[in-house]
Amino acid sequence: NAGVTQTPKFRILKIGQSMTLQCTQDMNHNYMYWYRQDPGMGLKLIYYSVGAGITDKGEVPNGYNVSRSTTEDFPLRLELAAPSQTSVYFCASSSSLNSNQPQHFGDGTRLSIL
Amino acid sequence: AQSVTQLGSHVSVSEGALVLLRCNYSSSVPPYLFWYVQYPNQGLQLLLKYTSAATLVKGINGFEAEFKKSETSFHLTKPSAHMSDAAEYFCAVSDRGGGGNKLTFGTGTQLKVEL
Numbered sequence: 001n002a003g004v005t006q007t008p009k010f011r012i013l014k015i016g017q018s019m020t021l022q023c024t025q026d027m028n029h030n031y032m033y034w035y036r037q038d039p040g041m042g043l044k045l046i047y048y049s050v051g052a053g054i055t056d057k058g059e060v061p062n063g064y065n066v067s068r069s070t071t072e073d074f075p076l077r078l079e080l081a082a083p084s085q086t087s088v089y090f091c092a093s094s095s096s097l098n099s100n101q102p103q104h105f106g107d108g109t110r111l112s113i114l
Numbered sequence: 115a116q117s118v119t120q121l122g123s124h125v126s127v128s129e130g131a132l133v134l135l136r137c138n139y140s141s142s143v144p145p146y147l148f149w150y151v152q153y154p155n156q157g158l159q160l161l162l163k164y165t166s167a168a169t170l171v172k173g174i175n176g177f178e179a180e181f182k183k184s185e186t187s188f189h190l191t192k193p194s195a196h197m198s199d200a201a202e203y204f205c206a207v208s209d210r211g212g213g214g215n216k217l218t219f220g221t222g223t224q225l226k227v228e229l
Contacts, residue, residue, distance in 0.1 A: 033216070045216060090158070099146065102148060105150075105157035
């Protein structure tokens, strides 16, 4: 039972490079989310999606883009990497059956921008 | 807008002692509340959730939390700490109908368990 799978687990980028963080879930969840976690700051929502073809901004969307072409996949793209984007990124998903459903998290991608 | 405050970024207890991690929320509607645990280099795992069915909620690993509307609190407790409880704990509130079941997280409490 895979749940939410994120790749890669670690990555080092140079300033100005671009990359895509991959996220896939096998629970047939409609809702998916991207967070970043910085020390002492908790988790901040970057983008979320309520279904294939529908995405919306969260609290900290600047410098990121997302797409949702299928129910399973929700990639996060960094176009021009900046040192401020050094963080741990988590993808999550939840059922849309009702609003008390918990979110299920992947193990994260640790990204360093140098 | 909803928010969550976790008092104490670091809590240290002795093995076998009571664990108390504090969470206060702010929400304009009756909230759904969650506690998650994060072990090193892992994602977040659900400990328990409050969805208005009962004010005392029991979760995994012997943890429980009590919803107190008058105090806008949802503190996490465990009667006897174990070394394996050392982790970071996050309290979160759901937007409840705002679209997408978005969560707002507290800043986390790092729990250290000492011999």
